[in-house]
Amino acid sequence: MCCWHHQGQTKHHRSRFYQWVSMPPFGGDKEKQGLKPNFLYYVKKERKTMRQENMSVEDVPINGFHRLLTVRSGGGWVMDGYILSIIGVALMQAASALNMNRFWQGTVAASALIGIFVGGFLGGWLTDHLGRRKLYFVGPILFIACSVAQFWVESGTVLFWLRFLIGVGVGIEYPVAGSLLVEFLPKKSRGPRLAALTILWFLGAAIAYIVGTIIMAQGGDTAWRLVLASPAVLGILLLLVRLGTPESPRWLMSKGRNAEADQIIKQVYGPSFSLKNLPEQPADQAMSFKSLLHSGYGKRMLFVSMFWTCSVIPVFAVYAFVPKVLQALNLTGDWAVYGSVAITLLFVVGCIIATMLINITGRRPMVIHSFLWSGFALLGLGIFSNSAEWVVLTLFGAYAVFIGGAQVLQLVYPNEVFPTEIRAFAVGMGASLSRIGAAVGTWLVPISLDAIGIGNTMLVAAGVSFVGLIVSVALAPETRAMSLQEAASLER
Numbered sequence: 001m002c003c004w005h006h007q008g009q010t011k012h013h014r015s016r017f018y019q020w021v022s023m024p025p026f027g028g029d030k031e032k033q034g035l036k037p038n039f040l041y042y043v044k045k046e047r048k049t050m051r052q053e054n055m056s057v058e059d060v061p062i063n064g065f066h067r068l069l070t071v072r073s074g075g076g077w078v079m080d081g082y083i084l085s086i087i088g089v090a091l092m093q094a095a096s097a098l099n100m101n102r103f104w105q106g107t108v109a110a111s112a113l114i115g116i117f118v119g120g121f122l123g124g125w126l127t128d129h130l131g132r133r134k135l136y137f138v139g140p141i142l143f144i145a146c147s148v149a150q151f152w153v154e155s156g157t158v159l160f161w162l163r164f165l166i167g168v169g170v171g172i173e174y175p176v177a178g179s180l181l182v183e184f185l186p187k188k189s190r191g192p193r194l195a196a197l198t199i200l201w202f203l204g205a206a207i208a209y210i211v212g213t214i215i216m217a218q219g220g221d222t223a224w225r226l227v228l229a230s231p232a233v234l235g236i237l238l239l240l241v242r243l244g245t246p247e248s249p250r251w252l253m254s255k256g257r258n259a260e261a262d263q264i265i266k267q268v269y270g271p272s273f274s275l276k277n278l279p280e281q282p283a284d285q286a287m288s289f290k291s292l293l294h295s296g297y298g299k300r301m302l303f304v305s306m307f308w309t310c311s312v313i314p315v316f317a318v319y320a321f322v323p324k325v326l327q328a329l330n331l332t333g334d335w336a337v338y339g340s341v342a343i344t345l346l347f348v349v350g351c352i353i354a355t356m357l358i359n360i361t362g363r364r365p366m367v368i369h370s371f372l373w374s375g376f377a378l379l380g381l382g383i384f385s386n387s388a389e390w391v392v393l394t395l396f397g398a399y400a401v402f403i404g405g406a407q408v409l410q411l412v413y414p415n416e417v418f419p420t421e422i423r424a425f426a427v428g429m430g431a432s433l434s435r436i437g438a439a440v441g442t443w444l445v446p447i448s449l450d451a452i453g454i455g456n457t458m459l460v461a462a463g464v465s466f467v468g469l470i471v472s473v474a475l476a477p478e479t480r481a482m483s484l485q486e487a488a489s490l491e492r
Contacts, residue, residue, distance in 0.1 A: 058187045058483045065268050069184055070193055072136075072245055073177040075238040077197045079143055080170045081204025083231045084112055084316070085344070087163065089212030090224035097224065100156040102450070106443040111160045113316060113439035115167020116174075117432045123172030124428020131255075132180040132424070133247040135172055140242070142169030143235035150228035159228075166231075171435070174411075175428035182415040182423075183250040184268065187483050188359070194415060195355035195408035202351050202407070204234075206344040213341065249275075250420045297418060301426060303475035304414045307367060308434035310468025311406035313441040314378065314399075314461040318343075325445070329385055329392045329454055339393050346397045350404025362480045363409060363416075367472045370405030375465035377402060382458035406468065410434075416479045416487040423488075 087109060095105050127135050146162045146169075153159045178194070185193055211230060216223045246268070249261035253275070262275045318325060326339055358366060377399035384391055411427075418426040441464070448457045479487040 060186050062189050069181055072242050073181040074197055074200045075241055076173045076177045077200040078204035079234050079238055081201035082208040083166055085205035085208040086212055090227040093224040098156050102446045104156040106446050108160050110439040110443040111163035112167035113435040115164040116171035116435040119168035119171020120428040120432030124175040124425035127176045127424040131247050131251055132176055135176045136242055136245055139169040139173040140235050140239040144232045147229050147232040151225045174431040175424040178411050178415050178427050179424040180248050183248040191358045191412055192355050194412045195358050197411055198408040199351040202347040206348055209341055209344050254420050300417045304430040305433040306471040307468050308410050308430050309437040310464050312434050312438045313464050316438040317441045317445045343396050343400050346400035350401035351408050354404040354408045362478050364476045364478045366405040367409050367476050371465050371469035371472055374399050374402035375462050378458055378462035378465055382455050382462055385455035419488045
């Protein structure tokens with residue numbers, strides 16, 4: 001009897017306990033009846049808070065701030081792709097209107113790339129000293145001012161200098177926007193999101209060819225002026241969307257401004273986060289550019305510069321002279337018009353595929369295979385340059401798709417393999433050095449087409465891709481699933 005009574009009491013107390021802990025934190029009418037608040041709720045909440053306090057910002061899920069920052073930085077790459085590609089649409093008409101010979105056509109086409117060389121160095125150095133946020137607005141301002149000024153240009157010389165200044169703005173974008181984004185992103189999302197920037201670049205290029213083709217078809221003899229001025233619209237939108245962007249906490253910590261860094265961390269990740277959730281390299285690891293070249297980072301700088309250069313030389317040459325290249329490949333009329341749009345869209349497709357695979361295949365296999373198969377596609381264009389239209393477009397399309405892997409890694413690799421203190425400078429230097437090769441290659445395209453023909457020009461482009469292949473096999477590291485500290489470390 002006593003035993004049964006005891007069991008009944010136990011069941012009664014157990015049911016009361018479950019009733020108690022199943023309640024919400026404030027029980028309304030039940031709380032008025034004398035029942036206590038949900039103890040288990042507060043236990044779970046405390047455990048969640050403790051987990052957050054011990055969680056690295058490298059492991060947090062993507063939140064609204066990350067998405068907005070991706071749009072803010074990604075808009076710069078749409079802008080860059082549009083600006084650097086729009087010249088290919090307008091150049092032939094502009095050259096006729098401004099009486100530019102082949103030398104000046106090549107010079108104007110390469111001018112923005114020369115500007116990127118200057119802007120990359122300048123932007124990388126300035127953003128490491130002045131911060132990411134201040135320089136976040138320089139690029140859009142240059143895009144707007146110089147694009148509008150191109151509408152009234154009256155000589156190839158003036159057009160060269162305006163395109164040069166636009167290139168300076170683009171060069172600043174690479175280290176500034178790239179570093180700001182990567183220093184906020186969690187490690188699982190870093191690769192795909194950085195890769196997505198390259199997709200946006202090619203999307204901007206595709207939009208440039210679509211919009212430019214429409215304007216050229218409707219605008220008459222002066223349509224090229226509207227085409228060159230059209231980037232101002234995108235520049236204004238980019239400037240507006242970037243308002244309110246915070247400074248990078250990693251950069252603030254590298255400058256000893258810990259209180260400001262802590263405040264931004266709490267704003268972005270929540271009040272339970274603080275500086276201790278942000279792993280960072282010790283301050284004594286900071287290095288100068290001179291020491292970079294004499295350390296293991298010099299080898300990484302060589303790889304980044306070489307693979308970046310080899311991946312952009314053929315691409316920029318194509319974008320600057322798509323109509324001329326397709327004409328040399330015997331594509332005229334509708335084949336040339338729709339072919340150029342199709343090729344630009346296939347560049348986007350290639351980058352999308354690479355972005356989806358980047359965390360599956362890893363960085364090193366992706367860059368190697370990208371150079372290998374894109375090189376074979378260019379080799380085919382060189383051998384079969386006089387073939388039927390569908391053969392030429394198929395090979396061109398194959399190149400556009402396969403080079404996507406190397407293209408998306410242009411931002412992933414340099415942002416991952418260098419420490420915070422030199423990250424922006426290293427990215428800027430990589431962008432600068434790569435654009436020298438791209439500028440020379442672009443300048444030589446019209447000369448090469450006349451001197452050695454389209455077939456041999458394509459063979460030279462294939463050779464450039466195979467150089468990128470050799471460099472990648474020899475030097476490409478693997479950084480998949482690593483934190484920024486692990487990826488940048490020389491001890492792994």
